[in-house]
Amino acid sequence: MPGLVNALLIVAVVVVVIVRQFRARPVDTGRRWWLLPVILAVVALREPGILDAHHRTGSAVLLATEILVGLVMGxxxxxxxxxxxxxxxxxxxKSTKASAFVxxxxIAVRIGLFALGAVLGIHQxxxxxxxxxxxLLLVRSGILVWRAQTLSSAPSTGGPTRAYGDDMARATRKEGV
Structure with missing residues (x-):
């Protein structure tokens, strides 16, 4: 049962995060942006089956790869x-089309990792x-907060601040949080 609960929790978090990030929203650099990732990590690390007891080395390599994928993807x-x-x-x-590609x-890399583990007989x-x-969420949130603090602390030049995607059309409608 904990596996099903974890799977539902993962799906719920992913859906909420993706839906929220593809809407324009203000960045609040003062809030606890690290709290949700820390809670997820604590819940994950408390699970006894994070490593396969019969294939410790292989499952540790897959876990390390999963963490590396999270770092890169974030x-x-x-x-x-x-x-x-x-x-x-x-x-x-606001996330872009390139973010959707990421x-x-x-997801494709994670499916590949799961398939590799299944072929090797490693329980994941x-x-x-x-x-x-x-x-992934910790790295992404940390970088975004850092980018937001950099933009908000930049001296005002009287015009809009340059940012990634300035050559893209700006959304004129801001959606509520």
Whole structure:
């Protein structure tokens, strides 16, 4: 039963995160952006089946690869996210089409890792996926908060601040949080 609960938790977190990130929203650098990833990591690390007892080395390599994929995917998602400052000084963020590509590529890599583990006979628990998701969210949020703080602390030049994606058309409608 814990595997099913973990799987449902992972799906719920992914859906909420993806839906929220593809809407324009202000970045709040003062909130606890690290809290959800830490909770996910603690829940994942408390699971006894995070490593296969019969294939410790193989499952540890797959787990390390999952964490590495989370690091790379989190950084790629953060750097493909559009960040800009409005004239009132509020920093906004919105994921781009490139961010969606990062998600699809990350899911494809994870499916490949799961398939590799299945071929090798390594039992893979949902806790490894949850830990990878926690790393992804922690890295992405950390980079976005850093980018937002950099933009908000930049001296005002009287015009809009340059940001990733400025050559793209700006969404004129801001969606509520």
């Amino acid at each position: 950084a790629a998602w953060a750097w493909t996210t559009r960040v800009w400052t409005e004239p009132d000084g509020v920093v906004w963020t 998600w699809f590529a990350g 628990d949902s806790a490894a996926l949850m830990l990878g998701l926690a790393v």
